[in-house]
Amino acid sequence: MTTSLYELGHLDALEAEAVHVFREVAAEFERPVLLFSGGKDSIVMLHLAEKAFWPGRIPFPVMHVDTGHNFPEVIGYRDRRVAETGVQLIVASVQESIDQGRVREQTGPRASRNPLQTVTLLDAIEEHGFDAAFGGARRDEEKARAKERVFSFRDEFGQWDPKNQRPELWALYNGRRHRGEHIRVFPLSNWTELDIWQYIGREGIELPSIYFAHLRRLVLRDGMLLWPNEHVPLLEGEETFEATVRYRTVGDVTCTGAVESPARTVDDIVEEVAATRITERGATRADDRASEAAMEDRKREGYF
Amino acid sequence: MEMLRFATAGSVDDGKSTLIGRLLHDTKSIFSDQLEAVERTSAQRGSEYVDLALLTDGLRAEREQGITIDVAYRYFATPKRKFIVADTPGHIQYTRNMVTGASTADVALILVDARKGLVEQSRRHAFLASLLRVPHLVLCVNKMDLVDYDEGVFDAIATEFRHFAAKLDVGDLTVIPVSALTGDNVVTRSANTPWYEGSSLLHHLEALHIASDRNLIDARFPVQYVIRPKTSTHHDYRGYAGQVAGGVLKPGDDVVVLPSGLPSRIAAIETKDGPVAEAFPPMSVTVRLEDDIDISRGDMICRPHNQPAVSQDVEAMVAWLHEEPMRPGGKYAIKHTTRTARAMVKDLRYRLDVNTLHRDEDAPTLELNEIGRLRLRVTAPLFTDPYRVNRTTGSFILVDESTNATVGAGMIL
Numbered sequence: 231m232t233t234s235l236y237e238l239g240h241l242d243a244l245e246a247e248a249v250h251v252f253r254e255v256a257a258e259f260e261r262p263v264l265l266f267s268g269g270k271d272s273i274v275m276l277h278l279a280e281k282a283f284w285p286g287r288i289p290f291p292v293m294h295v296d297t298g299h300n301f302p303e304v305i306g307y308r309d310r311r312v313a314e315t316g317v318q319l320i321v322a323s324v325q326e327s328i329d330q331g332r333v334r335e336q337t338g339p340r341a342s343r344n345p346l347q348t349v350t351l352l353d354a355i356e357e358h359g360f361d362a363a364f365g366g367a368r369r370d371e372e373k374a375r376a377k378e379r380v381f382s383f384r385d386e387f388g389q390w391d392p393k394n395q396r397p398e399l400w401a402l403y404n405g406r407r408h409r410g411e412h413i414r415v416f417p418l419s420n421w422t423e424l425d426i427w428q429y430i431g432r433e434g435i436e437l438p439s440i441y442f443a444h445l446r447r448l449v450l451r452d453g454m455l456l457w458p459n460e461h462v463p464l465l466e467g468e469e470t471f472e473a474t475v476r477y478r479t480v481g482d483v484t485c486t487g488a489v490e491s492p493a494r495t496v497d498d499i500v501e502e503v504a505a506t507r508i509t510e511r512g513a514t515r516a517d518d519r520a521s522e523a524a525m526e527d528r529k530r531e532g533y534f
Numbered sequence: 535m536e537m538l539r540f541a542t543a544g545s546v547d548d549g550k551s552t553l554i555g556r557l558l559h560d561t562k563s564i565f566s567d568q569l570e571a572v573e574r575t576s577a578q579r580g581s582e583y584v585d586l587a588l589l590t591d592g593l594r595a596e597r598e599q600g601i602t603i604d605v606a607y608r609y610f611a612t613p614k615r616k617f618i619v620a621d622t623p624g625h626i627q628y629t630r631n632m633v634t635g636a637s638t639a640d641v642a643l644i645l646v647d648a649r650k651g652l653v654e655q656s657r658r659h660a661f662l663a664s665l666l667r668v669p670h671l672v673l674c675v676n677k678m679d680l681v682d683y684d685e686g687v688f689d690a691i692a693t694e695f696r697h698f699a700a701k702l703d704v705g706d707l708t709v710i711p712v713s714a715l716t717g718d719n720v721v722t723r724s725a726n727t728p729w730y731e732g733s734s735l736l737h738h739l740e741a742l743h744i745a746s747d748r749n750l751i752d753a754r755f756p757v758q759y760v761i762r763p764k765t766s767t768h769h770d771y772r773g774y775a776g777q778v779a780g781g782v783l784k785p786g787d788d789v790v791v792l793p794s795g796l797p798s799r800i801a802a803i804e805t806k807d808g809p810v811a812e813a814f815p816p817m818s819v820t821v822r823l824e825d826d827i828d829i830s831r832g833d834m835i836c837r838p839h840n841q842p843a844v845s846q847d848v849e850a851m852v853a854w855l856h857e858e859p860m861r862p863g864g865k866y867a868i869k870h871t872t873r874t875a876r877a878m879v880k881d882l883r884y885r886l887d888v889n890t891l892h893r894d895e896d897a898p899t900l901e902l903n904e905i906g907r908l909r910l911r912v913t914a915p916l917f918t919d920p921y922r923v924n925r926t927t928g929s930f931i932l933v934d935e936s937t938n939a940t941v942g943a944g945m946i947l
Contacts, residue, residue: 236782236814237745240537240616249818250777253759257831257872282818284806285771286763369607373568377604383938395604396940397630397855399637401777402869402931406938420618422609 241429245278248417250401251380252282255362255415256289258405262362262415263320263355265534266292268304269480270437271366271418273311274426277435278417279364280315291318293363295351297343297482298325299461304480307438322354339465342484348533352388355412362405362413365534370422374526380419386410388532423478424503431496440477443494447472454487535611538744541620541635541668543628543659544645549676553645553714554608554621557736560721563610605635614740629888629903632659633853633943636666637929640744643672643735648681648711651691657698658888664702665851665905665945667922669747671699671707674735678727679713685729701891703922710735748815749924753781753789754842755813755835756871756917756927761820773804773820774829779871779926780919781837783813783821791827792834792844792917798825815926832873834917842917842927848877848910849947850921851886854900856934856941862899866941870916870930877932881909900942907947921945 238246255262264279266272279288294308312319324343327333327350336342355363369376379395381403396404405413418426430437447470448455449462455475458464461484475488476499493499525533544550558564608619620635622628636642642663646656656673663671673695681687692709699707710719711727712735718724721736733741758776787800801822803810813819821835829835836842854860860879868877885897885906900906921928932942 235745236748236750236812237536238817240535243537243816246777246816246818250758250816253775253818254872257759281806282775283759283761284820285765285768285773286761287765370609373606376606376608392604397634397943398940399634399931399943400926400929401638402929404869404931404933404938404940406867406933408938420607420609422611422616424611425616 241425241432244421244425245281245429247401247420248275248278249282251403251415251417252279252364254403255364255405255413256283259362259413261358261360262290262364263358263360264288264290264292264317264364265351265366266294266308266319267366267480268294268300268308268438269366270426270430270441271368273435273437274421274429275364275366275417276311276315276317277433288315288317291320293320293322293354293358293360295322295347295354296324297347297484298323299343299483301438301440301457301477301480301483303438303440307436320354320358322350324350326350327353339463340484342482344482344485345528347482348388348528348531351534352532355388356410360412361407362415364415364417366418367416367534368418368421368423368426372525374529378416378419378529380416381405382414382416383407384412384414384532388412390414390529390532392526392530424500427496427500427503431500438480440480441499443474443476443492443498445472446475446488448475448488455489456487457483459483535614535616536744537616537618538641538739538742539618539620539639540641540643540739541622541632541639541663542643542645543622543632543635543663544655548645548647548650549714550621550645553674553676553712553720553735554619556714556717556720557619558608558610560717561610561612561736563608605631612736612740617739628655628658629662629853629905630855632662633666633855636663636668637925637943639663639666639668640747641670641672641739641742642666642668643674645674645676646691646695648675648677648687648691652694652698654889656695660695660699660704661702661888661891664699664704665853667703667925667945669705669744670742671704672735672738673707673709674712674714675709676712676714678711678718679716683711683718683724683726685727688727688730708732708738710738749780750782750814751780752840752842752919752924753783753787753835753837754779754917754919754924754927755783755821756873757829757831757833757835758872760830771822772826773822774835775818775820776872777818778813778815780815780924781840783819783835784811785809788838789823789835790838790841791823791829792836792841793915794827794829794833796825796827797838798823798827800824832871834871836917842919844915844917846912846915847880848912848916848918848930848944849883850908850910850930850944851905851947852900852908852932852942852944853905854902854942856939857902858934858937858939858941859902860900860942865935867933867935868910868912868916868930868944869933870918871927873914873916875912875914875916876935877910877912879908880911883907883909908944910944918946920947 622635884893
């Protein structure tokens with residue numbers, strides 16, 4: 231930290247803001263939970279949560295909403311980090327939601343469990359009685375998110391009403407809620423993708439290997455580079471090929487695409503992100519391509 | 535790299551969205567898929583030009599109605615600074631949105647159309663920026679291309695605005711002639727305005743000195759969270775976590791804890807990355823004291839000879855943010871720094887007309903988007919500084935206890 235001129239660099243300022251948000255929630259809520267996917271944003275959140283409560287332990291559990299369609303590298307990483315931090319891990323399983331008849335699985339070759347996560351997430355929040363859930367969403371990701379509060383109120387159905395949000399002034403967050411309602415909390419609201427990568431580099435944060443360039447067998451479908459496996463079966467006429475790629479986001483394997491990239495280190499990625507001309511969701515997420523308001527619609531229903 | 539937050543305000547059609555679009559575009563912060571989506575939607579609507587407002591209008595209702603409902607946050611960076619833009623709509627809910635955007639802003643950027651000059655909204659925006667104590671104000675006289683880059687037109691508007699601003703509490707004012715559409719003086723100095731000797735807008739925003747805007751004199755540390763690990767390695771550890779709200783804290787400093795008034799000394803200031811020699815706003819740190827005294831969330835650590843006011847009676851300018859009008863004599867939850875209590879509205883001294891600055895002492899209540907001076911009685915003492923001295927220890931929000939809606943934003947006098 232630069233303390234000589236009493237100036238704080240942008241990463242220090244963003245960190246201070248996020249740490250403030252974590253502590254505010256821990257102080258004002260009874261049962262918070264941190265949503266942890268093993269993606270870079272949730273990894274940065276966990277890192278910040280450790281800082282917020284050091285030398286104490288993180289005073290809330292983490293929850294992974296698991297579609298069952300994972301990158302094995304990510305699950306391995308998740309379990310390692312959970313062991314290191316000593317935090318409690320809750321796995322909310324989409325497969326269980328399907329087995330219990332709570333949701334019906336899409337069929338066909340383009341089927342994805344991504345939209346089903348909302349039901350599993352809301353059921354788990356209700357089952358465990360969580361009154362606050364930390365999410366790694368950033369305002370620069372998507373235009374519906376650009377208008378979301380740091381403390382985002384959800385009604386008893388888990389719904390977000392974008393036209394009826396609480397004004398958020400200074401750093402005075404209103405976390406009041408009635409029983410059954412909850413607040414989604416976004417400590418990384420003001421971070422950009424580049425900030426995240428610069429911070430990962432500065433802090434030396436370890437990431438799942440799929441974020442870095444590697445050789446992978448892929449198929450080109452609907453303009454996206456998908457990894458064919460048991461959950462992504464090849465369609466007739468599709469051919470696979472090998473390419474050097476990395477992932478910019480990490481989600482369900484059925485809807486997360488890779489990007490061609492030679493970036494093998496965090497520094498390479500910082501350089502690449504600084505020069506890139508396409509948003510990370512636009513480049514790699516089939517779920518956001520459905521319509522102009524795809525994210526807004528999913529968020530209204532209670533998505534991350 | 536420092537971070538600078540600015541809030542933009544303007545009237546309908548004064549080119550605010552175009553200006554932001556220009557800043558994002560010329561700093562290469564618009565991504566090609568975002569631009570393509572905007573171009574597609576503009577074409578679908580039969581628009582002849584690319585409507586950059588669509589970049590910030592994110593919600594379905596906004597796109598359908600062609601209006602901006604809410605504050606949108608945009609991000610861009612240059613090699614010198616990271617910028618956070620709070621883009622506030624000028625027409626709907628202007629006070630609520632602008633007060634929100636301005637509450638954290640280092641700079642307020644106000645636009646006027648060079649052909650129209652100052653309008654009622656320009657004065658209102660300047661007043662709100664001064665009420666919220668935004669330290670720097672920039673007036674962009676836009677659409678200079680449509681007045682043939684006439685120095686006289688610019689001078690007349692600048693003079694009139696300076697005259698008006700002199701009546702307000704405006705710390706620093708800069709007036710820049712621009713054309714958002716053609717890019718004159720937005721990112722680089724324009725050859726079309728040889729008579730203008732100042733910087734381009736972006737250069738001004740990059741160079742503006744903001745470090746001194748924070749209060750580094752009056753040490754204020756609202757205790758946010760008490761860290762007690764109770765582990766074998768940190769069995770007796772007791773740390774007070776929080777974000778520095780004012781002044782500079784150092785190990786060895788004599789302090790006093792409010793409300794108990796008990797004295798102690800700072801033993802250490804810590805973070806997970808190691809000890810900190812000096813903590814200043816807005817750092818989030820953990821403070822350990824030499825003495826074992828009872829301290830909890832909502833308490834305030836400060837210096838013995840420089841303490842905030844401790845009072846249950848608060849006088850403040852309050853902006854009303856909710857459709858449900860203020861209830862005179864009503865009770866609300868109040869949140870001030872890390873302290874939450876209940877407050878009763880004892881008196882509405884006057885309502886302020888944000889256009890004329892006229893004080894109406896007979897006003898019965900405050901409606902949505904109205905501002906007035908209130909006297910509140912709080913159930914527990916608050917540790918306050920005047921808002922003009924410290925924006926953190928001088929601000930509070932009021933929350934309706936039945937609906938939990940945030941209904942008021944207060945600036946302590």
